Amino acid sequence: MTTLQPSANGTVRTLRPTGALRRRQRIERVVRAGLFLTSLISVLTTTLIILSLLGPTREFFADVPITEFFGTTQWFPNFEPPQFGVWSIVTGTLVVTSIAVLVAVPAGLGAAFYLSEYAHPRVRRILKPILEILAGIPTVVFGFFALYFVNPKLVKAIWPFGDVSTYTAIGAGIVMGIMILPIVTSLAEDAMAAVPQSLRNGALALGATKREVCTSVVFPAALSGIVAATVLAISRAIGETMIALLAAGSVPRFTLDPGKDMMTMTAFIGSNGLGDIATGTPQYKAIFAVGALLFAMTFVLNMISIRIVRRFREVYE
Amino acid sequence: MTASSAPAGEFSLESTTAPGRAARDIVFKVLLYASIGLALGTLAALLFDTYQQGAGRLDWSLYEKYPSERISRAGIRSAIFGSLWVVTFTAALALPLGVGTAIYLEEFASRDRWYNRLIELNIQNLAAVPSIVYGILGLAYIARGPLGWGRTLGTASMTLALVVLPTVIIASREAIRAVPPSIRQGALALGATQWQSVWRNVLPGAVPGIATGSILAMSRALGESAPLILLGGLAFVSFNPDPGFGALDDQYTVLPIQIFQYAVNAKTEFHELAAASIMVLLALLLTMNGAAILIRNKFQRKW
Numbered sequence: 001m002t003t004l005q006p007s008a009n010g011t012v013r014t015l016r017p018t019g020a021l022r023r024r025q026r027i028e029r030v031v032r033a034g035l036f037l038t039s040l041i042s043v044l045t046t047t048l049i050i051l052s053l054l055g056p057t058r059e060f061f062a063d064v065p066i067t068e069f070f071g072t073t074q075w076f077p078n079f080e081p082p083q084f085g086v087w088s089i090v091t092g093t094l095v096v097t098s099i100a101v102l103v104a105v106p107a108g109l110g111a112a113f114y115l116s117e118y119a120h121p122r123v124r125r126i127l128k129p130i131l132e133i134l135a136g137i138p139t140v141v142f143g144f145f146a147l148y149f150v151n152p153k154l155v156k157a158i159w160p161f162g163d164v165s166t167y168t169a170i171g172a173g174i175v176m177g178i179m180i181l182p183i184v185t186s187l188a189e190d191a192m193a194a195v196p197q198s199l200r201n202g203a204l205a206l207g208a209t210k211r212e213v214c215t216s217v218v219f220p221a222a223l224s225g226i227v228a229a230t231v232l233a234i235s236r237a238i239g240e241t242m243i244a245l246l247a248a249g250s251v252p253r254f255t256l257d258p259g260k261d262m263m264t265m266t267a268f269i270g271s272n273g274l275g276d277i278a279t280g281t282p283q284y285k286a287i288f289a290v291g292a293l294l295f296a297m298t299f300v301l302n303m304i305s306i307r308i309v310r311r312f313r314e315v316y317e
Numbered sequence: 318m319t320a321s322s323a324p325a326g327e328f329s330l331e332s333t334t335a336p337g338r339a340a341r342d343i344v345f346k347v348l349l350y351a352s353i354g355l356a357l358g359t360l361a362a363l364l365f366d367t368y369q370q371g372a373g374r375l376d377w378s379l380y381e382k383y384p385s386e387r388i389s390r391a392g393i394r395s396a397i398f399g400s401l402w403v404v405t406f407t408a409a410l411a412l413p414l415g416v417g418t419a420i421y422l423e424e425f426a427s428r429d430r431w432y433n434r435l436i437e438l439n440i441q442n443l444a445a446v447p448s449i450v451y452g453i454l455g456l457a458y459i460a461r462g463p464l465g466w467g468r469t470l471g472t473a474s475m476t477l478a479l480v481v482l483p484t485v486i487i488a489s490r491e492a493i494r495a496v497p498p499s500i501r502q503g504a505l506a507l508g509a510t511q512w513q514s515v516w517r518n519v520l521p522g523a524v525p526g527i528a529t530g531s532i533l534a535m536s537r538a539l540g541e542s543a544p545l546i547l548l549g550g551l552a553f554v555s556f557n558p559d560p561g562f563g564a565l566d567d568q569y570t571v572l573p574i575q576i577f578q579y580a581v582n583a584k585t586e587f588h589e590l591a592a593a594s595i596m597v598l599l600a601l602l603l604t605m606n607g608a609a610i611l612i613r614n615k616f617q618r619k620w
Contacts, residue, residue: 246581
């Protein structure tokens, strides 16, 4: 920072910086540049993710026609001859994700309504840390719970449509839904907290009950935040690996029956990465091709979510 | 009344005497209780079921024995040490980078510049990229490829550092943003440079928030397993990492990976072992979360 001093004719004249001042300016510039470089690491990460996916994916599609990848439904990379119809693991992902979202969004919203509109501050202070604990449970623990509690003790007992195996999409999906529930609750609650109190007061003054305030004032006003939370929840469920790997099964199945075991995209990446597959084989490159598809799907969802949140912010600030 | 489709500001009310209005209020409230009950109930069931399966195996032999395929000799010693070392190196990498990025974005970056907006958008997206995708990055560029570190503890730490980096950045930014502008203006008015005001005034005020967020990010690193599945860590490792930087070159295993390995074993005795290991992992996580909450309550300043 240079010293400014008004001169005789009233204009501002810059004095030559002294030695100490110059040193300070130099430090300032170095620090600023250093911090800028630090922040570029995250851009580099994204770049490297895309590069690491693109190279082997392009090689994969040199071996396997893109029409087979997107046009057929049999996924057996380790058979002879291998079959690469990605739809059976995409449907696996979609079935598990749908169940997870059907659990997480209504229940997450309900919990958010309760915490934001109904709960006494003292109850809130107890419940929020408990939800944080739920959010902090490692996914491998949820997977274990799904595999050895939900599947055998819950799903097996109440599933009405025939026998279920050790692995089920419904069990994995439900547990995944509970896993992402705290994310939905926390984001939805933030959106509800941003709804001006005057809107609630107005409705209450007109004789609305608390439920009516929730459903016809808070919900519509917080809708964009709630939609953003939902989109993010879908993205999380699509990318979740350990629960799917442990509890959903490892047989690629082109089916929509949630009582069946099925393989998700993430479970394929995880289970195929387990063994030592020779680099350069189509099986190895398939990991990257599926990874690229997974990244593309979550990327689109993340961008939609970020966009909605931005627009929503503009309304209230 | 179709509540969900009514836009804000123009809602209609049923008459007070409308049949079922009070009943609907009660049903709604019950549904809300059910929602929060589902979350709490699942957490309780998870903890209880883990305890029931694992309590019989929870003793010092877990800590004394190394992972093994033979149940009589199986423990999690190298996984405990592996986890501690991985989290230490992850923190050493992710914290300086994350806090530095947060300082840059909050204190120095002008939002008018396209590249600053790009960095911000990029971080928001990275925070939601599936962790297994980071595993692919680690596999292609850290374990193999240019760095070629192999399936070592260094590869695992580096990959996990990238996974938690966005979390550290976002938490640190919030902590820095919570320091009121008047603190900066005071320093600047007395002739401090921007960096001096950040270093001596803003950062000290933001440290509790940064610490809380960082501990939570590290507890995520402690529980993360998906990317590590692609990066080795799945062998039965019968030695602890070398203390110090020598650990970076070592083969490793970590608690979540060891839990996974025991969980998928065909014999039920191993599932009990997995449940006991889960209890150890959860105890470590609860300690970290407790520390974070303690710091938040004790040191967080009200401005």
